[in-house]
Amino acid sequence: MDMNQYLDVFVEESREHLQAINEHMMKLENSPTDLSIINDIFRSAHTLKGMSATMGYEDLASLTHQMENVLDAIRQEKITVKDMTVDALFESVDHLEAMVESIIAGGDGKRDVSEIVGNLNHIETGKADTTIDNHQPSQMGGELDEFQRSILQQSVEQGLQPFSVTVELEKSCMLKAVRVYMIFEVIEQISEVIQSTPSVSDLEEEKFEQSFTVTLISESKANEIKDKISNVSEVDNVSVTPIEVGQLSNVESAAAIEVEQPEMKKKETDAPKENTNKPVNNKTMRVNISRLDALMNLFEELVIDRGRLEALAKDIDNSSLTDTVEHITRLTGDLQDSLLTMRMVPIDQVFNRFPRMIRSLSKELGKKINFTITGGETELDRTVIDEIGDPLVHLLRNSVDHGIEMPEKRVKAEKPEEGTISLTAYHSGNHIYIEIEDDGGGINREKVLEKAIENNIVKESMADGMEDHEVYQLLFASGFSTADTVSDISGRGVGLDVVKSKIESLGGSISVTSKTGEGSKFAIELPLTLSILSVMLITTGSETYAIPLSNIVESIMIPKSEVLKAHNQLVIDFRGRVVPLLSLKEVLGVEGTSKEKDQYSIVVVRKGDQMAALIVDDFISQQEVVLKPLGDYLANVFAISGATILGDGKVSLILDCNDLIK
Amino acid sequence: MSELKTVETEMKAIVFQLMDEEYGVDVHQVRSIERMQEITRVPRTPSFVKGVINLRGIVTPVIDLRSRFDLEESEHTEETRIIIVNANDIEVGMIVDAANDVIDVPVNAVEQAPKVVGGVDAEYLDGVAKLEKRLLILLNLEKVLNPEEMDSLRNFKEQSE
Numbered sequence: 001m002d003m004n005q006y007l008d009v010f011v012e013e014s015r016e017h018l019q020a021i022n023e024h025m026m027k028l029e030n031s032p033t034d035l036s037i038i039n040d041i042f043r044s045a046h047t048l049k050g051m052s053a054t055m056g057y058e059d060l061a062s063l064t065h066q067m068e069n070v071l072d073a074i075r076q077e078k079i080t081v082k083d084m085t086v087d088a089l090f091e092s093v094d095h096l097e098a099m100v101e102s103i104i105a106g107g108d109g110k111r112d113v114s115e116i117v118g119n120l121n122h123i124e125t126g127k128a129d130t131t132i133d134n135h136q137p138s139q140m141g142g143e144l145d146e147f148q149r150s151i152l153q154q155s156v157e158q159g160l161q162p163f164s165v166t167v168e169l170e171k172s173c174m175l176k177a178v179r180v181y182m183i184f185e186v187i188e189q190i191s192e193v194i195q196s197t198p199s200v201s202d203l204e205e206e207k208f209e210q211s212f213t214v215t216l217i218s219e220s221k222a223n224e225i226k227d228k229i230s231n232v233s234e235v236d237n238v239s240v241t242p243i244e245v246g247q248l249s250n251v252e253s254a255a256a257i258e259v260e261q262p263e264m265k266k267k268e269t270d271a272p273k274e275n276t277n278k279p280v281n282n283k284t285m286r287v288n289i290s291r292l293d294a295l296m297n298l299f300e301e302l303v304i305d306r307g308r309l310e311a312l313a314k315d316i317d318n319s320s321l322t323d324t325v326e327h328i329t330r331l332t333g334d335l336q337d338s339l340l341t342m343r344m345v346p347i348d349q350v351f352n353r354f355p356r357m358i359r360s361l362s363k364e365l366g367k368k369i370n371f372t373i374t375g376g377e378t379e380l381d382r383t384v385i386d387e388i389g390d391p392l393v394h395l396l397r398n399s400v401d402h403g404i405e406m407p408e409k410r411v412k413a414e415k416p417e418e419g420t421i422s423l424t425a426y427h428s429g430n431h432i433y434i435e436i437e438d439d440g441g442g443i444n445r446e447k448v449l450e451k452a453i454e455n456n457i458v459k460e461s462m463a464d465g466m467e468d469h470e471v472y473q474l475l476f477a478s479g480f481s482t483a484d485t486v487s488d489i490s491g492r493g494v495g496l497d498v499v500k501s502k503i504e505s506l507g508g509s510i511s512v513t514s515k516t517g518e519g520s521k522f523a524i525e526l527p528l529t530l531s532i533l534s535v536m537l538i539t540t541g542s543e544t545y546a547i548p549l550s551n552i553v554e555s556i557m558i559p560k561s562e563v564l565k566a567h568n569q570l571v572i573d574f575r576g577r578v579v580p581l582l583s584l585k586e587v588l589g590v591e592g593t594s595k596e597k598d599q600y601s602i603v604v605v606r607k608g609d610q611m612a613a614l615i616v617d618d619f620i621s622q623q624e625v626v627l628k629p630l631g632d633y634l635a636n637v638f639a640i641s642g643a644t645i646l647g648d649g650k651v652s653l654i655l656d657c658n659d660l661i662k
Numbered sequence: 663m664s665e666l667k668t669v670e671t672e673m674k675a676i677v678f679q680l681m682d683e684e685y686g687v688d689v690h691q692v693r694s695i696e697r698m699q700e701i702t703r704v705p706r707t708p709s710f711v712k713g714v715i716n717l718r719g720i721v722t723p724v725i726d727l728r729s730r731f732d733l734e735e736s737e738h739t740e741e742t743r744i745i746i747v748n749a750n751d752i753e754v755g756m757i758v759d760a761a762n763d764v765i766d767v768p769v770n771a772v773e774q775a776p777k778v779v780g781g782v783d784a785e786y787l788d789g790v791a792k793l794e795k796r797l798l799i800l801l802n803l804e805k806v807l808n809p810e811e812m813d814s815l816r817n818f819k820e821q822s823e
Contacts, residue, residue, distance in 0.1 A: 297718070297719035297720060298719065300719045301718060301719050543702075543703065587705075588705035588706070589705050589706065590705070628720070628721040629721070630704070630714060630721060630723065631721065631722065631723055631752070631753060631754075632751065632752045633723045633752045633753070633754050633807065634704060634707065634711070634714070634723050637704055637705070637706065637707060638705070638706040639705070639706070640704060640705070642721075643702070643714055643721040645716050645719065645721070649716055650700060650702065650716065651702040651713075651714050651715065651716050651721055652702065653702065653704065653705075653714075
């Protein structure tokens, strides 16, 4: 069977389950005795195992299977959760992630997992003498834990009847796993499965003789259940015995147990308690992002036509036509808003992987760190979400490595032994702000300056007069490091230039504040979306270009007489700064002459701290446009970052000011 | 089975005119055929790149095929068309003199192209098909639209400036 068509779904769901496992593992570490967390992890691992076995990824399946066994042993209290257990499980997740990544990259998802599987096996059997393989079909079903017992108890109170069902297959049965599957299909239609012996996973792998036992709760009568199951071919015998709840506690310990979807039941029975802290489960559906893009394109066509209609209505000047067009304008405005919100995803998606990272980093470095996240629900456009992860990883590592001091040092400084790093996201206006704050040692101004002078970034004579924030900005200069010893995690400053340019390429900015001995804070400001851009439209010659507002410092008119010359380069004096003057027409090779005027229309643009002044013919207007790529064929055009379609249907190019400033 | 055979032995080609010659591209590589429309120039690109157009909301680059093959450029007429093609996931519009025909080309009618055909280097051709009285030059779009060549052309241009 061709599995490729399921690959997307597989990848997407695997990622979700891995994420879920990661999150729950973090919780488990703090409350190792909470069985509901174990159950959550177990469910994800179980689903993952099923999916990967179906897709033929055997290494994935065998590792998840072994994880399951360990979790099961914890659940049955055969072993207790220790640091070692959590570490091994985390390591397994790392392997799983690597395998899924390899599958995403088109690989076969193969990986040597024998070591970690052996490790897990060791943990699993280390304490428990009753191993998973010790399956003895039991007439009464396996041992039930307290949770399962309470489900049974409550279901009885609701008038449902628990049964123990033993199914015997014909000796000649060839594909036992298939029969089991079919029987379970039938069973699940009429009842809720609590447990099975042997476990479902062993049943799926045909690790049983001729019979197995399932404990279930159902509204149906015993003989109805029996009839339904007997209808499955190759079933030799079915016995259905009602279970008296009172007798449950005395059931003898038998073998491994498996909980199938207790969640449903749990929600019903514990409803009032559960619902208070769980968000309302909104119905959602998965949509391929390319379909949303297609919708967006259609919508833009609509906007363009709307522009034409508006122009027509103005010419014709008929009041009912004008009214209709106005209505359409309002409608399309609303439509645009809902289209854009469809593309928004909570930043949680990115944040979620950080607690795990901080945990392992702090362990590695022997630091104690309390990591908090606020504002994970803040929404950002999909395009930004995809890009923002790497810079944040960098900054967080930086905070762990260089921000937070070692515990002894903190104690000496009369600070709590445990350092705090907080990651915060929030909206304001058309921007989103992300802040990373630590209560570490802060940035050493002297050290930064020393290094900057050493690396020829700043002249010694200038250093004294610099403001603190100017000094901290030096951290973002390329090739900068203040770390005394550059660890393998990061040197403070090393790579911060990369972070900065990434954030700038997203149309954002980054700044840093710090207080010696009290900590530092990196603040990032980003536009909500990359697909919609505020621009100023300008003309030069016969052509129209769009300049992103985020690049523009100011647009001004300057008399020709104020243009100066320095080193054969035209410059202007802009608020006391000498700024090079460029003719956009020359730079872009625009044909056609412009009217001679006695003053220049100038747009001052910036890239970081550098500025340039662009001579244009006219400023047209400021507006919001939809950013479109130029396509692969024109991937690296000088000074053009993309294009947009204007109201009249014409394409206008968007200037990339970074290219113009050298 | 018989259907499979037809696929193997025949290809459908979109026929277009360039200078006095007839050219063909595989119909599977053709997205659509458009009338001439306003093109926005993209600065600092090779001269055969005419710019970009708004193709139903998608910004699509357009090249002049005459100029691409170093042939003499001509005025655009009522007949001028932009053929939108897709090769190696690169979507580009090609300006041609006219496009009006779809024909079946039997694969056994295709011969290797001589070194230069109608001024076009054989490197850009998949072959020449002889069909009764017509001679059809089959384009190799992967070569014609090769972005690496495009890069080297641009670099050359920037250096010479």
